[in-house]
Amino acid sequence: MTSPASATPTRPPPPRRAEAGRNDDYRYVWIRDQSYAGQAAAAAGAVELLDSAVRFVGERLLADGPRLAPAYTVHGAAVPGQRELDLPGHPGGLSRTGNHVKSQFQLDSYGEDLLLFAAAERRQRPDTDAWKATGLAVRTIAERWREPGAGFWELDPRPRTHSRLT
Numbered sequence: 001m002t003s004p005a006s007a008t009p010t011r012p013p014p015p016r017r018a019e020a021g022r023n024d025d026y027r028y029v030w031i032r033d034q035s036y037a038g039q040a041a042a043a044a045g046a047v048e049l050l051d052s053a054v055r056f057v058g059e060r061l062l063a064d065g066p067r068l069a070p071a072y073t074v075h076g077a078a079v080p081g082q083r084e085l086d087l088p089g090h091p092g093g094l095s096r097t098g099n100h101v102k103s104q105f106q107l108d109s110y111g112e113d114l115l116l117f118a119a120a121e122r123r124q125r126p127d128t129d130a131w132k133a134t135g136l137a138v139r140t141i142a143e144r145w146r147e148p149g150a151g152f153w154e155l156d157p158r159p160r161t162h163s164r165l166t
Contacts, residue, residue, distance in 0.1 A: 025099050028071040028079050031057060035112035042119035054120045057113050058133035066140040070106045070150075071099065078102050104150040105157065110137045111166030 038053025059076060061068055071079050080098040087095040117134045120126045126134070145164060148157040 025082070025097050028099065028101075029056065029074055030071045031060060031068065031109045032070065032106070032112045035109075035116040038116045039119045042123050042125075047123060047125060050120055050123060051125055053116060054125065054130050057116055058130045061113060061133040061136050062129060065136055066144060068109060068140070069102045070104055070109055071101050101150075105144070105147060106151065107141070107145060107147070107149045107160075107163040108151070108166040110141050111163075113137045114141075115166075 034053050034057055038050050038057070041047070041049035041053060056076065060072055063076075069078065073079060079102045081102070082096055082098040082100045085095040085097055114134065114137050117126060117130055117137070120130060146159075148159055149163050150157055151160040151163055
């Protein structure tokens, strides 16, 4: 936004800048990123990597359905809750472990999952579980698309254009 009196933008700092108070732990498997990696593997013909991405995302969808978390541990477990560490962080930031994301709804993750499953279908890779997960993602989108979500920046819940389009 720009005020009429000046050409200087008046917007808050991006969420990942230290002065914004956001310094989160990202050492987890993000469903969105796993979907992107699987799509890239499909494009490159790396079917073993594609199968791995489809399996991980599909298992999470089948286990958690409409309550799919945006991220998991590498073993598929819930991300631990966020807590402060008594260590220096990024200049101006805090040092944290865990992540608050496990309690967020991010609608776009379901759309990214569908794009992953479509890439797998083009390579004729989905198994029965992947098809079940696909149906679950479609049903969840149909049921929850009007709900406010955190978006891909993990911000306050509200309707987000990117999430709905994805």
